[in-house]
Structures are given as structure tokens and as C-alpha cells.
Amino acid sequence: xxxxxxxxxxxxxxxxxxxxxxxxxxxxxxxxxxxxxxxxxxxxxxxxxxxxxxxxxxxxxxxxxxxxxxxxxxxxxxxxxxxxxxxxxxxxxxxxxxxxxxxxxxxxxxxxxxxxxxxxxxxxxxxxxxxxxxxxxxxxxxxxxxxxxxxxxxxxxxxxxxxxxxxxxxxxxxxxxxxxxxxxxxxxxxxxxxxxxxxxxxxxxxxxxxxxxxxxxxxxxxxxxxxxxxxxxxxxxxxxxxxxxxxxxxxxxxxxxxxxxxxxxxxxxxxxxxxxxxxxxxxxxxxxxxxxxxxxxxxxxxxxxxxxxxxxxxxxxxxxxxxxxxxxxxxxxxxxxxxxxxxxxxxxxxxxxxxxxxxxxxxxxxxxxxxxxxxxxx
Amino acid sequence: xxxxxxxxxxxxxxxxxxxxxxxxxxxxxxxxxxxxxxxxxxxxxxxxxxxxxxxxxxxxxxxxxxxxxxxxxxxxxxxxxxxxxxxxxxxxxxxxxxxxxxxxxxxxxxxxxxxxxxxxxxxxxxxxxxxxxxxxxxxxxxxxxxxxxxxxxxxxxxxxxxxxxxxxxxxxxxxxxxxxxxxxxxxxxxxxxxxxxxxxxxxxxxxxxxxxxxxxxxxxxxxxxxxxxxxxxxxxxxxxxxxxxxxxxxxxxxxxxxxxxxxxxxxxxxxxxxxxxxxxxxxxxxxxxxxxxxxxxxxxxxxxxxxxxxxxxxxxxxxxxxxxxxxxxxxxxxxxxxxxxxxxxxxxxxxxxxxxxxxxxxxxxxxxxxxxxxxxxx
Numbered sequence: 001x002x003x004x005x006x007x008x009x010x011x012x013x014x015x016x017x018x019x020x021x022x023x024x025x026x027x028x029x030x031x032x033x034x035x036x037x038x039x040x041x042x043x044x045x046x047x048x049x050x051x052x053x054x055x056x057x058x059x060x061x062x063x064x065x066x067x068x069x070x071x072x073x074x075x076x077x078x079x080x081x082x083x084x085x086x087x088x089x090x091x092x093x094x095x096x097x098x099x100x101x102x103x104x105x106x107x108x109x110x111x112x113x114x115x116x117x118x119x120x121x122x123x124x125x126x127x128x129x130x131x132x133x134x135x136x137x138x139x140x141x142x143x144x145x146x147x148x149x150x151x152x153x154x155x156x157x158x159x160x161x162x163x164x165x166x167x168x169x170x171x172x173x174x175x176x177x178x179x180x181x182x183x184x185x186x187x188x189x190x191x192x193x194x195x196x197x198x199x200x201x202x203x204x205x206x207x208x209x210x211x212x213x214x215x216x217x218x219x220x221x222x223x224x225x226x227x228x229x230x231x232x233x234x235x236x237x238x239x240x241x242x243x244x245x246x247x248x249x250x251x252x253x254x255x256x257x258x259x260x261x262x263x264x265x266x267x268x269x270x271x272x273x274x275x276x277x278x279x280x281x282x283x284x285x286x287x288x289x290x291x292x293x294x295x296x297x298x299x300x301x302x303x304x305x306x307x308x309x310x311x312x313x314x315x316x317x318x319x320x321x322x323x324x325x326x327x328x329x330x331x332x333x334x335x336x337x338x339x340x341x342x343x344x345x346x347x348x349x350x351x352x353x354x355x356x357x358x359x360x361x362x363x364x365x366x367x368x369x370x371x372x373x374x375x376x377x378x
Numbered sequence: 379x380x381x382x383x384x385x386x387x388x389x390x391x392x393x394x395x396x397x398x399x400x401x402x403x404x405x406x407x408x409x410x411x412x413x414x415x416x417x418x419x420x421x422x423x424x425x426x427x428x429x430x431x432x433x434x435x436x437x438x439x440x441x442x443x444x445x446x447x448x449x450x451x452x453x454x455x456x457x458x459x460x461x462x463x464x465x466x467x468x469x470x471x472x473x474x475x476x477x478x479x480x481x482x483x484x485x486x487x488x489x490x491x492x493x494x495x496x497x498x499x500x501x502x503x504x505x506x507x508x509x510x511x512x513x514x515x516x517x518x519x520x521x522x523x524x525x526x527x528x529x530x531x532x533x534x535x536x537x538x539x540x541x542x543x544x545x546x547x548x549x550x551x552x553x554x555x556x557x558x559x560x561x562x563x564x565x566x567x568x569x570x571x572x573x574x575x576x577x578x579x580x581x582x583x584x585x586x587x588x589x590x591x592x593x594x595x596x597x598x599x600x601x602x603x604x605x606x607x608x609x610x611x612x613x614x615x616x617x618x619x620x621x622x623x624x625x626x627x628x629x630x631x632x633x634x635x636x637x638x639x640x641x642x643x644x645x646x647x648x649x650x651x652x653x654x655x656x657x658x659x660x661x662x663x664x665x666x667x668x669x670x671x672x673x674x675x676x677x678x679x680x681x682x683x684x685x686x687x688x689x690x691x692x693x694x695x696x697x698x699x700x701x702x703x704x705x706x707x708x709x710x711x712x713x714x715x716x717x718x719x720x721x722x723x724x725x726x727x728x729x730x731x732x733x734x735x736x737x738x739x740x741x742x743x744x745x746x747x748x749x750x751x752x753x754x755x756x
Binding site: 043044049051052067071072076079080086087088297316318319322323325326328329330333 | 420421422423424425426427428429430445449450454457458464465466675676678688692693694696697700701703704706707708710711712715
């Protein structure tokens with residue numbers, strides 16, 4: 001029974017919308033929701049050590065099954081005692097199913113009713129992942145939360161494509177569900193259905209029938225406009241079980257987090273904070289800024305005066321700008337720390353405001369700040 | 379007077395050789411010698427944050443005047459309140475004169491009796507650095523220890539080249555000495571003379587006449603064989619004042635540190651630990667090893683079992699190897715932490731053995747270990 005290992009409790013809901021604060025307990029610790037989860041693609045959050053990830057406030061991180069399966073390989077991770085021992089990271093870990101990367105990164109993929117044939121883009125080696133194999137991979141990796149193997153339709157796509165992808169996703173979920181027997185790893189089903197309301201509703205109702213410790217909404221952040229992303233989230237999230245955590249996959253920006261929480265989402269992940277950092281962009285409560293801009297040359301203030309991350313407590317924009325311009329990796333490290341901390345802290349603060357009953361006011365003030373730059377530009 | 383700001387005390391000498399343990403107090407703190415100083419070329423130790431540098435045991439770091447002069451520029455650093463505030467690093471800092479980089483990195487340099495004309499290799503801009511200008515740059519940067527502007531002859535070079543470079547170095551030292559009036563920054567003269575014993579002796583005697591808080595040996599680690607490096611150090615170090623710290627510039631390896639300490643050197647710096655790390659090589663008490671080697675694929679032991687750095691306390695060779703092979707920057711960070719800590723700890727342990735009267739035995743045991751691989755290969 002999942003309830004032997006996982007428990008989710010909604011401790012407070014907003015009176016104005018579907019936002020909720022919760023506690024999600026897992027075999028490796030309790031997660032306060034809403035939560036932002038940093039992504040450790042290759043079993044390390046890019047540019048960072050575990051210390052830095054934990055000091056940035058991370059309560060749970062992701063690793064990518066697709067990457068770990070290809071390199072380092074499941075046998076090595078399993079021999080090491082699973083991802084927690086492998087990485088020496090002893091808080092909750094979530095692995096995705098590999099499906100999203102197979103579709104987005106691989107060459108020569110061939111989708112069959114049984115699974116997906118693909119080539120490793122780095123060395124051309126051939127592979128096949130089915131729902132059963134994805135479960136086996138994720139069991140070898142040993143994360144606390146594992147994801148069903150699904151087909152994520154691209155954006156844009158037509159109704160038939162979305163219908164076919166959803167049908168496969170439904171069938172594959174049943175296979176995953178039957179294949180996975182280890183209740184110390186929570187298997188999250190995934191809602192698909194692209195941007196078609198009826199398919200999304202059908203998918204949400206379908207996955208809700210499965211006894212699971214949490215449910216995910218996939219097929220977002222695949223290139224669709226923000227309005228569509230919000231619409232999908234808004235119509236889907238409330239159809240998922242109230243008493244289980246809801247995870248919006250691959251999302252997102254500070255604005256996305258506020259919207260998602262408002263629609264009843266509890267968990268978020270995205271490579272954006274670390275990817276942005278490597279490209280010199282950082283989050284602030286006044287919107288995204290670009291560190292190499294000339295305006296910061298003599299700016300001896302922190303990236304954001306309201307931020308209490310390691311970077312903001314210790315360094316100035318002028319210093320980080322210099323490191324970035326001279327291609328010192330430390331710049332990307334400092335910006336990554338800030339960006340990850342920013343989203344984790346944002347989720348934490350939204351949670352506090354839900355508990356204190358001020359979410360509506362607090363989140364709309366934040367939203368004004370995040371959208372300020374866009375308004376200034378218009 | 380330098381003695382208002384700097385003090386060096388030899389607290390113990392070896393009975394078998396010239397090794398000594400000392401305490402060097404500076405405006406930003408006391409340095410225990412022998413010491414290894416990590417290099418922060420562009421005002422950051424490559425791949426690392428200050429936290430990681432300090433946790434690796436650093437008591438003092440270097441920054442490069444040449445790089446800081448070209449980018450970020452002295453005005454910016456001065457406006458920030460000097461390097462300590464700029465970097466938010468409040469332990470001792472040493473800057474070199476810029477001379478070595480002008481000779482090794484710049485294009486179209488022209489050396490005149492007054493100074494050096496050169497072009498920035500990145501953008502072609504033209505510059506001139508003289509002894510006076512080097513002093514001004516280093517005063518703007520505000521490090522605790524600053525270096526005389528010298529001419530470093532290449533290896534190999536003939537006697538005439540070495541003679542000319544030394545003559546300029548002597549004249550330039552007088553100019554530096556007269557130009558520098560801020561006793562809260564210790565100006566270290568530099569011994570040159572290439573691999574010619576008489577020139578080295580002449581230079582050592584010349585610099586020793588200047589009242590300084592410490593003295594450096596330059597023109598080593600420029601491509602010469604280890605035997606020549608050792609010989610230069612061995613004949614030069616004892617000619618420098620006993621009661622002042624002696625700094626062997628740009629050195630070195632674990633073996634170099636042991637040799638240098640034995641010859642009476644107190645301070646070392648080198649980019650090797652961080653450069654090696656970025657290329658996947660790490661120090662061990664059994665010699666250098668290469669992380670990507672297949673033999674480490676399933677090796678769940680730390681980089682070195684005797685090491686207590688963050689990396690060795692937390693991660694395995696197998697994990698770091700995977701990160702290195704998947705080009706995760708975290709691998710270079712973890713290896714940099716280890717390599718820097720390794721040299722700092724080595725210098726610390728040598729110091730302890732001097733204090734305890736066991737240096738000769740301890741250092742020769744270490745040397746056997748470091749040279750083990752070479753012996754195994756032979």
C-alpha cells in the first residue's frame with residue numbers, strides 16, 4: 001500500500017481560489033507544498049554541488065531516467081545502491097519516465113503500441129523503452145517518486161495526434177501500474193490530451209481511477225502560449241483527486257508558479273532556473289534581468305534586494321557581471337544558486353500566504369512585480 | 379613601516395634541512411606557513427565560490443593584475459573598495475605584477491627600458507605597463523601583498539637574455555620600491571636570473587638589500603626540468619633573509635611543495651590544481667590519477683581515502699567519473715575542491731611535521747607515495 005510510505009495532507013486552502021498548502025511525506029522526508037523541484041538531469045543539478053542545492057532550500061530534486069539509463073547506466077546506479085546513495089543525496093528524489101526525452105531528444109524514434117525505438121543521439125546506439133522497461137529503469141534508479149511512461153504530443157498537434165497519444169498513454173499507464181509493485185516508490189500517472197479540453201478531461205478522469213500517491217499533468221511547457229498552459233492547468237487540476245499532490249511537469253517561470261498554485265498545483269519542476277543562469281539571466285521580483293547588461297557594470301547591489309540566497313548575501317551584480325563576461329564558471333554557479341533559491345523561496349512564500357489567508361493579495365502583488373518589465377516595455 | 383602591518387615569525391625549523399614553520403601576519407589575517415595559495419585569475423578561483431575556497435582551507439588567495447587591469451578594470455575594483463570588497467573575500471589576497479602574463483599571454487609586446495607595450499589578445503587594444511603603472515594598478519586593487527614588476531626570461535634562454543632580463547628587473551625593482559608608499563600593502567621583490575647560478579645569486583643578494591615584508595623567487599615553472607627548478611630554488615632560497623617569508627612563484631605539484639619546503643620556501647601558488655581538475659586529473663597520495671579511466675567506473679571509494687575534503691567526504695570516483703564524462707561542470711567543481719584542499723592540506727601537514735620534528739621522515743614517506751606511479755610505470 002502506498003499509504004505505508006506516502007501521505008499527503010492539505011493543511012490549508014485558499015478561500016478565493018484552489019490554492020492549497022500541504023505536507024507530502026515520502027520515504028526520504030517530508031515535502032512542504034507548493035514546492036519547486038530543481039532538476040538534476042545527469043544526477044547533479046547543473047553547476048552545483050549537493051551542499052549548494054540544499055542551501056538553496058531544495059526539499060526534493062529530479063533526475064532524468066532517459067539520461068541515467070543511457071549514461072551512467074542502470075546497473076551502475078543499482079550497484080551503487082540507487083540514486084540516493086549514488087548522488088549522496090538523502091532527500092526525496094523524483095525520476096521522470098524517460099518518455100519526454102525520448103520524444104524530444106532522440107533521433108530515428110519509432111513509436112509502436114508496445115513502446116518506443118530510438119537511437120542515442122551521442123553514439124547512435126539503438127534502444128527500446130516500453131512501459132515495463134521504464135518501470136524497471138526507475139526501480140533500478142530507486143527514486144521516491146517515479147512517473148508513468150506516456151506519450152507527450154507536440155505543440156501544435158491536431159486532434160487525431162492528441163487522441164492517439166492519449167490512447168497510448170492510457171494503455172501504457174495500465175501496463176506501468178501492473179508492472180510496478182514496490183510501494184516504497186510512488187508511481188504518478190500523467191494526464192495528457194494536448195490542448196483539447198475533452199481529451200484533458202477524459203485523461204484526468206482516467207488517471208484518477210488509479211490508486212496513486214500523486215498525479216501529474218504532462219504535455220505542458222512544450223511550446224504552447226501561456227494562456228493555453230494556464231487553461232490546460234485550470235481545467236485539469238480540479239479533476240484530479242483533492243487529497244493527493246498534483247504535479248505540473250516542466251513548469252516553470254515565477255509567473256507560472258503563481259498561476260499553477262492558484263489552480264491547485266502542488267509540485268513544479270523546470271530546468272529554466274539553471275539554464276537561464278548559464279545564459280546569464282536571473283529572476284528578480286521585478287521580472288527577469290540579464291547580468292551582462294551595461295547598466296550593472298557599477299551596480300554594487302545584490303541580484304535582488306529581497307533575496308536572501310548565498311549569492312545575494314555575498315555578491316554584487318557588478319562582480320557577477322564581470323565573472324560572466326570573463327566566462328568564469330563561477331558566474332553560472334552563483335546565478336544558478338540564486339535562480340533555484342528564488343523559485344523555491346517563491347513557492348515557500350506562496351505556501352505561507354495560503355496558510356496565513358493572504359494568498360490572493362500577496363500573489364497578485366508579486367504578479368504585478370513580475371510583469372512590471374513587460375508593462376514597462378509595452 | 380611594513381612592520382606596522384606585517385610580521386613574520388619562524389616558529390620552528392627542521393634539524394635536517396632548511397624547512398621551517400612560520401606565522402605571517404597581514405592586514406587581513408595570519409597565514410600559517412608553509413602555505414599553498416589557490417589562484418583566482420579573474421578574481422574568482424575557477425569553478426568555485428568563496429565558501430568552497432574557504433572550506434577547502436584557503437588562508438590566502440591570488441588574483442592576477444594583468445587580467446583585472448584588462449577586465450574588469452582598475453577603476454571598477456577601486457570603486458568597489460578594492461579586491462577584498464569586490465570579491466567579498468576578507469582573508470589575505472596577493473596580486474602579481476602583471477609582468478608574467480604580459481610576457482606569456484600578450485601579442486605584439488615590445489619591451490623597452492621603461493616598460494612593456496602589449497596588445498590585449500582578446501580585442502587588440504593597446505596597453506603599456508611600467509613598474510610605476512604596475513604599482514598603481516596593484517594599489518588600486520588593494521591586495522595585502524603586491525609584487526614587483528619584473529622581466530621573466532623564457533626557458534631555455536641564453537646568458538645574455540638572462541642578464542638583460544635581470545638588469546631590467548633590478549632597475550624596475552628600484553622604481554617599484556620608490557613608487558610604492560603604502561605600507562599596508564607589502565611589496566615583495568622578485569629574484570630572477572633564469573638557470574644561471576651567478577645571476578640567481580646576484581639577484582638574491584640584490585633584492586635582499588631592500589627592506590621588504592617578504593621575497594619571491596620568480597622565473598621558475600616556465601618549462602624547465604624539475605632538476606633545474608629544484609637547483610634554482612636550492613641555491614636561491616637560503617640567500618634570502620631568514621626572517622621573512624619566501625615565495626616560490628607558480629609552483630606547483632605535490633612533489634614541488636615538498637622540495638620547496640625542504641629548501642626553505644614558505645609560500646606557493648599554482649593554477650595546476652584547478653586546471654588539472656578541469657581536465658579530469660586529481661591528486662592522490664599515490665600520485666596523479668585521471669578520473670575518466672575505466673578502472674574507476676564501479677569504484678565507490680573517494681578520490682583519496684586519506685583526504686577529508688568535501689568531495690572525498692561526500693562522493694565516489696564512480697559518481698565523479700560519470701559527471702566528468704557527461705560534461706557536467708559539477709565534476710570540475712568537485713575535483714577543484716579536492717585538488718586545492720589536497721595542496722593546502724599537504725602544506726599544512728608538512729608544517730605540522732616541522733613543528734613536531736618529523737619533517738624528514740614524513741616528507742620522504744609522502745614523496746615515495748607521490749612517485750609510486752612513476753616507479754610503477756618504469
